[in-house]
Amino acid sequence: MYGRTIVRPNRMTTTTISDPKATVLPLLEGGTWPRASEALAQVTSLPIPGTKTEAWKYTRVARLFTSAYTAPNAKANVALPERLPFPATRFVFVNGHFRADLSDALNVPVGKVIGALGQHFDHPLVKQHYGTLAPVNERLFSAMNTARPTDGLALVLPQGAALQQPLHVLHLTVGSTQLVQPRDLIVLQNGATAEIFFEHVSGPDAQGSLINGVRECLVGQGASLTIHKLQRDAERVTNISDEQVHVYGDGRYSIDTITLGNGLVRNDLGVSLAGPQAHAELSGAYLLNGMAHCDNHTYIGHDVPDCTSDELYKGIMAGKGTGVFNGKVYVKQDAQRTRAYQSNANILQGDDAKVFTKPELEIYADDVKCSHGCTIGRLDEKGLFYLRSRGVSETEARRMLAHAFMTDVLERIGNEDWRKHLAGLIDAKLEVL
Amino acid sequence: MPQDTDDILREVTSKEYAYGFVTDIESEKAAKGLNEDIVRFISAKKEEPEWMLEWRLEAFRLWQKMTEPEWAHVHYPKIDYQNAYYYSAPKKKPVLNSLDEADPELIKTFEKLGISLEEQKRLSGVAVDVVFDSVSVKTTFQAALKEKGIIFCSFSEAVKEHPELIRKYLGTVVPRTDNYFAALNSAVFSDGSFCYIPPGVRCPMELSTYFRINEAMTGQFERTLLIADEGAYVSYLEGCTAPIRDEHQLHAAVVELVALKDAEIKYSTVQNWYPGDKDGKGGIYNFVTKRGLCLGDRSKISWTQVETGSAITWKYPSCVLKGDFSIGEFYSVAVTNNRQQADTGTKMTHIGKGTKSTIVSKGISAGLSNNSYRGLVKIGRGAKGARNFSQCDSLLLGDRCGAHTFPYIESENPSAMVEHEATTSKIGEDQIFYLNQRGIETEKAVSLIVNGYCKEVLNQLPMEFAVEAQKLLAVSLEGSVG
Numbered sequence: 009m010y011g012r013t014i015v016r017p018n019r020m021t022t023t024t025i026s027d028p029k030a031t032v033l034p035l036l037e038g039g040t041w042p043r044a045s046e047a048l049a050q051v052t053s054l055p056i057p058g059t060k061t062e063a064w065k066y067t068r069v070a071r072l073f074t075s076a077y078t079a080p081n082a083k084a085n086v087a088l089p090e091r092l093p094f095p096a097t098r099f100v101f102v103n104g105h106f107r108a109d110l111s112d113a114l115n116v117p118v119g120k121v122i123g124a125l126g127q128h129f130d131h132p133l134v135k136q137h138y139g140t141l142a143p144v145n146e147r148l149f150s151a152m153n154t155a156r157p158t159d160g161l162a163l164v165l166p167q168g169a170a171l172q173q174p175l176h177v178l179h180l181t182v183g184s185t186q187l188v189q190p191r192d193l194i195v196l197q198n199g200a201t202a203e204i205f206f207e208h209v210s211g212p213d214a215q216g217s218l219i220n221g222v223r224e225c226l227v228g229q230g231a232s233l234t235i236h237k238l239q240r241d242a243e244r245v246t247n248i249s250d251e252q253v254h255v256y257g258d259g260r261y262s263i264d265t266i267t268l269g270n271g272l273v274r275n276d277l278g279v280s281l282a283g284p285q286a287h288a289e290l291s292g293a294y295l296l297n298g299m300a301h302c303d304n305h306t307y308i309g310h311d312v313p314d315c316t317s318d319e320l321y322k323g324i325m326a327g328k329g330t331g332v333f334n335g336k337v338y339v340k341q342d343a344q345r346t347r348a349y350q351s352n353a354n355i356l357q358g359d360d361a362k363v364f365t366k367p368e369l370e371i372y373a374d375d376v377k378c379s380h381g382c383t384i385g386r387l388d389e390k391g392l393f394y395l396r397s398r399g400v401s402e403t404e405a406r407r408m409l410a411h412a413f414m415t416d417v418l419e420r421i422g423n424e425d426w427r428k429h430l431a432g433l434i435d436a437k438l439e440v441l
Numbered sequence: 442m443p444q445d446t447d448d449i450l451r452e453v454t455s456k457e458y459a460y461g462f463v464t465d466i467e468s469e470k471a472a473k474g475l476n477e478d479i480v481r482f483i484s485a486k487k488e489e490p491e492w493m494l495e496w497r498l499e500a501f502r503l504w505q506k507m508t509e510p511e512w513a514h515v516h517y518p519k520i521d522y523q524n525a526y527y528y529s530a531p532k533k534k535p536v537l538n539s540l541d542e543a544d545p546e547l548i549k550t551f552e553k554l555g556i557s558l559e560e561q562k563r564l565s566g567v568a569v570d571v572v573f574d575s576v577s578v579k580t581t582f583q584a585a586l587k588e589k590g591i592i593f594c595s596f597s598e599a600v601k602e603h604p605e606l607i608r609k610y611l612g613t614v615v616p617r618t619d620n621y622f623a624a625l626n627s628a629v630f631s632d633g634s635f636c637y638i639p640p641g642v643r644c645p646m647e648l649s650t651y652f653r654i655n656e657a658m659t660g661q662f663e664r665t666l667l668i669a670d671e672g673a674y675v676s677y678l679e680g681c682t683a684p685i686r687d688e689h690q691l692h693a694a695v696v697e698l699v700a701l702k703d704a705e706i707k708y709s710t711v712q713n714w715y716p717g718d719k720d721g722k723g724g725i726y727n728f729v730t731k732r733g734l735c736l737g738d739r740s741k742i743s744w745t746q747v748e749t750g751s752a753i754t755w756k757y758p759s760c761v762l763k764g765d766f767s768i769g770e771f772y773s774v775a776v777t778n779n780r781q782q783a784d785t786g787t788k789m790t791h792i793g794k795g796t797k798s799t800i801v802s803k804g805i806s807a808g809l810s811n812n813s814y815r816g817l818v819k820i821g822r823g824a825k826g827a828r829n830f831s832q833c834d835s836l837l838l839g840d841r842c843g844a845h846t847f848p849y850i851e852s853e854n855p856s857a858m859v860e861h862e863a864t865t866s867k868i869g870e871d872q873i874f875y876l877n878q879r880g881i882e883t884e885k886a887v888s889l890i891v892n893g894y895c896k897e898v899l900n901q902l903p904m905e906f907a908v909e910a911q912k913l914l915a916v917s918l919e920g921s922v923g
C-alpha cells in the first residue's frame with residue numbers, strides 16, 4: 009500500500025519513498041494564510057492515524073493517502089440545486105472556492121463581516137482569532153487544512169448584532185480526486201445572534217475527493233450561535249471536519265448534524281464552555297446504507313461552574329453502513345453544579361451493518377449531575393406487529409417506526425422550516441434504506 | 442501482621458522506590474533482575490517438568506518484545522523490572538503468644554469488620570490452638586471435596602499431580618501474548634490455586650484460598666486456573682476483607698476460568714491490599730488479568746468484586762461467551778480514597794448465539810483519588826439475539842477526586858440488543874441531612890448511603906462475605922466526609 013515509486017525530475021533517478029503523505033504534500037506547500045508554514049511542518053511530522061490511534065480506531069483513513077490529489081477547481085461549472093424552501097441568504101462555494109457569481113449579493117454594514125474568509129484578513133477580529141481554536145499540533149487533518157485552506161466563511165458580528173436572515177452556506181464538490189479544504193471563522197461578540205445552514209453536496213463525478221474542513225467559532229457573552237449541518241456527499245467522497253467552539257458566559261451554542269450521504273464522514277466537534285451559565289446543545293442524526301461510514305467525535309469541556317450541556321445522537325445503519333459515536337464530557341476540577349446529559353441510540357438493520365459507540369465521562373468535580381446512555385438494537389417488534397395487524401405493510405411499518413425513532417432529534421431543532429425540510433429528506437432516505 | 446502500623450508506615454515511607462524485597466535467607470532467593478536464568482531458577486525451585494519450563498521461557502521471550510501498556514487512566518513512576526527479585530521463599534512470620542501482643546489498631550479494624558476471634562488470631566499471626574489449626578480445617582474440607590472428585594490444590598502441586606489438565610487448559614483463556622503483565626506472570630508466576638470440578642458435580646462449599654494451607658505467601662505473581670466440567674457448579678472466593686500488608690509492590694496475577702457445557706462458575710473477590718499512606722506513598726500495584734471462557738453451551742460465569750485496597754488497580758475481569766446461550770455477569774464495587782487510582786471494568790465478548798451479559802459497576806471516589814470504569818461490550822457477527830445490559834454509576838465524595846467512564850460498545854449483529862447507562866453524581870446532601878436529623882452521625886450516614894448504593898453488587902456475594910464487605914466499605918471511607 010505504501011512505498012510508491014516517484015520520479016524526481018531534478019535527479020532523474022527513481023526512488024521508492026515510504027511517506028504516504030507525498031500524496032497531499034505538494035498541494036499543501038506555498039500556503040499564504042496565517043500559521044501556514046507552522047502547520048505545514050506539523051503535517052510532515054504528525055503520523056497518519058491508524059487503527060492503533062485511539063481517536064481513529066474505527067475509522068480507517070490510511071487509504072486516503074494512497075493516491076495523489078489534485079488542486080480544487082474554482083471554475084467548475086455547476087448546476088445549482090433548488091433553494092431552501094424558506095428565506096435564507098445563499099453563499100455558494102464550489103470545491104471550497106467562494107463563487108460570488110452564484111451567491112446572493114449582500115449589503116454588509118460597517119462593523120460586520122459576512123463573506124469569504126480569504127478576503128477579510130485585514131479585519132482585526134479575524135486576524136486576532138483565526139487559528140486560535142483549532143490546534144495544528146495534534147490532529148493531522150487540521151494541520152493539513154491550516155497549511156493551505158481553500159476558502160470559507162468569515163462571519164463577525166459586533167455586540168448585540170444579528171443576521172437579518174439565516175445564512176445558507178452551500179458547498180458543492182464537483183470533479184474527482186480533489187483536495188478541498190474549507191475553513192470558516194465565526195466570531196459573535198457579546199449578545200450577537202446568528203443562525204447558519206451548512207450544506208455539503210457533491211456531484212456523482214466527485215469520486216475520490218477529500219473534503220477536509222476546519223471551523224472555529226467564538227460565542228461571546230450572552231451570544232447565541234445556531235448551526236445546522238447537512239451532509240449529503242456522494243459515494244466515495246470523504247468529508248472530514250473539525251469544529252472547535254468556545255462559548256463564554258451565558259452564551260449558547262446549538263448544532264444539529266444530519267448525515268444522509270453515502271461516503272466516509274468524520275465529524276470532530278469540540279465545545280469548550282468557558283463562562284458560567286454557558287449552554288451547548290448537540291444533536292445528530294445519521295442514516296447510513298451502502299458503504300456509508302459516519303463517525304461523530306464530540307468533546308464537551310465544562311471548564312467553569314454552572315454550565316449545562318445536552319447531547320443526543322441517533323442513527324440507523326442498513327446495508328454495510330457503519331456508525332461510530334465517541335462522545336466525551338470532561339468536567340474540570342471546580343466546575344461545580346455542572347449538568348451534562350449525553351445519549352446515543354442506534355438501530356442496526358442489515359446483517360453487515362455495524363456500530364461502535366463510546367460515550368465517555370471524565371469528571372473531576374463533585375457537585376455534578378452527569379449521565380450518559382447508549383443503546384443498540386433493532387426496530388421494536390411489538391410496534392411492527394401492532395402496525396401490521398392494522399393493515400400497514402411491513403415496509404411502510406418499518407419506515408414509520410424508523411421515522412418515529414428519528415423524531416427525537418428533529419424535535420430538538422428550533423427552526424421549524426428546517427425541521428420540516430429535514431423530515432422530508434429523512435423520509436426520502438428511509439425509502440432507500 | 443506483627444508490625445505496628447506506624448512501623449509499617451515508616452518502613453513504607455522511608456523506603457526508596459524499590460520493587461523488590463530483601464529476605465534474610467540468602468539461599469532461598471534468586472538474584473536480582475529478570476533473565477532466562479531466573480526463569481530456570483524458579484522452575485527448578487518448584488521442581489517443574491521440562492514442558493512447564495519451556496512454557497515459561499517462551500512467555501519470557503514474548504514479554505521481552507512487549508511494551509508496558511500506557512492507555513489506562515493511572516499514573517505511576519516507571520517500573521524498573523531489572524531492579525526486583527522474582528523469587529523468594531516465603532518469609533516466616535514471628536509468632537505471637539496472644540492477641541494482646543498484636544497491634545491494637547489492627548485489632549480495632551478487625552472488630553469493625555466483625556472478624557471472629559480465632560480468625561483474628563490467624564490473621565495477626567498468633568499461634569492458633571490445635572482445634573483451629575488450619576491443617577485440620579484443611580483436611581476436613583479436603584476429605585469432603587475428594588469424595589466428590591473435586592481437585593483443589595496449589596498450582597505447583599497441580600503441575601506435578603495433574604499435568605494433563607494443566608497442559609490442556611493453561612493459557613487457553615489468557616494466552617501468554619495477551620498483555621504485558623500476563624506475559625510477565627506466565628514467565629515468573631510463583632504459585633496459586635488450581636481447581637477442577639468433575640462433570641455434574643455441585644461443589645458443596647464455597648471454595649476459598651483461605652482453606653488452603655501454604656497460601657499465605659503465594660507471592661506477587663499468582664496464577665489461578667479453575668475448570669468446571671460439564672454441568673458442574675462452583676463458587677470461589679478470593680481474598681479477604683482483612684487488610685493485607687505485603688512487601689511486594691507489584692502484583693501481576695492471572696486468573697483463568699473455563700466453564701464447559703451447562704457449567705457455572707461464580708468468582709467473588711474482596712481485595713483490601715495496602716493502598717499506601719495518605720500522601721500516596723507505598724501501596725500495592727495490582728495489575729491483574731482475569732478472564733473466564735464460557736466454552737460450552739448454556740454455561741455461565743459470574744464475577745463479583747469489591748475493590749477497596751491497592752494504590753493502583755488495573756483489572757478487567759472478562760467473559761468470552763463462546764458457547765450458545767452462555768451468560769456472563771460482572772458486578773463490581775470499587776472504592777478509592779486518598780491518592781488511590783483504580784482503572785477497572787470488564788470485557789464481554791459475545792460470540793455464541795443468544796448470549797447474555799450483565800454489567801453492574803459502582804464506583805466510589807473520595808479524597809484525591811481517581812476511579813475509572815473501562816469496559817468493552819463486543820457483539821460478534823454470529824452472536825444472533827445477543828443481549829447486554831450495562832449500568833455504571835459513580836459516586837463522588839469530595840471535590841478533589843475524579844470519576845470517569847470509558848465504555849466501548851461494538852455491535853456487528855442487527856439482532857443484538859445493547860444498553861448502557863451511566864450516571865455520576867455527588868452523595869445526596871438531603872439524604873445525609875435526613876439521617877442526621879434522625880440522630881445518625883455523618884460518617885455513619887455516608888456508610889449507610891454507600892451501602893445502599895452498592896446493594897445490587899453486595900447481594901451477589903456469599904452471605905458472610907457480604908456482611909464483611911459492607912463493613913469494609915465503611916472502614917475504607919473513614920474520614921472521607923465531614
